[in-house]
Amino acid sequence: MAHDVNYQAAREAGDLHRTAIPHAVSARLIRARRALHVVLSNGVEMSVPVDLLQDLQGASLTDLAEIEMTPLGTGLHWPRLDADVLVEGLIHGVYGTRRWMAAQMGRAGGSSSSEAKAAAARRNGAKGGRPKKVA
Numbered sequence: 124m125a126h127d128v129n130y131q132a133a134r135e136a137g138d139l140h141r142t143a144i145p146h147a148v149s150a151r152l153i154r155a156r157r158a159l160h161v162v163l164s165n166g167v168e169m170s171v172p173v174d175l176l177q178d179l180q181g182a183s184l185t186d187l188a189e190i191e192m193t194p195l196g197t198g199l200h201w202p203r204l205d206a207d208v209l210v211e212g213l214i215h216g217v218y219g220t221r222r223w224m225a226a227q228m229g230r231a232g233g234s235s236s237s238e239a240k241a242a243a244a245r246r247n248g249a250k251g252g253r254p255k256k257v258a
Contacts, residue, residue: 145210145214147199148163154184159172159179161210177218178205178219179201
């Protein structure tokens with residue numbers, strides 16, 4: 124009897140979540156753009172370049188094209204790559220773990236160039252460059 128009550132409560136919570144939080148109703152790869160195209164339950168369509176997503180960067184189009192959706196539409200899975208993406212994360216612009224995303228932001232920031240950055244590099248170079256590490 125207790126199991127029936129727990130099951131019913133879980134179903135009701137799941138139904139409430141499905142109506143409140145958009146979920147995927149379809150997902151496909153747009154090969155020409157190397158982009159993931161997802162249609163959500165609220166009618167929103169979104170496309171995300173797959174190379175922005177953790178574990179999908181640099182994957183072949185053949186591997187990327189095989190996408191499985193979880194039964195409730197809350198996640199996407201690429202069986203050939205053993206990679207998963209949460210749909211709610213995509214909605215919020217979360218394309219990987221915190222650590223992975225921080226590394227991506229650091230990589231992008233370090234590669235940016237501006238006149239101020241170039242001027243600082245010239246000043247440092249005139250002083251002999253980056254100081255040597257002391258053991």
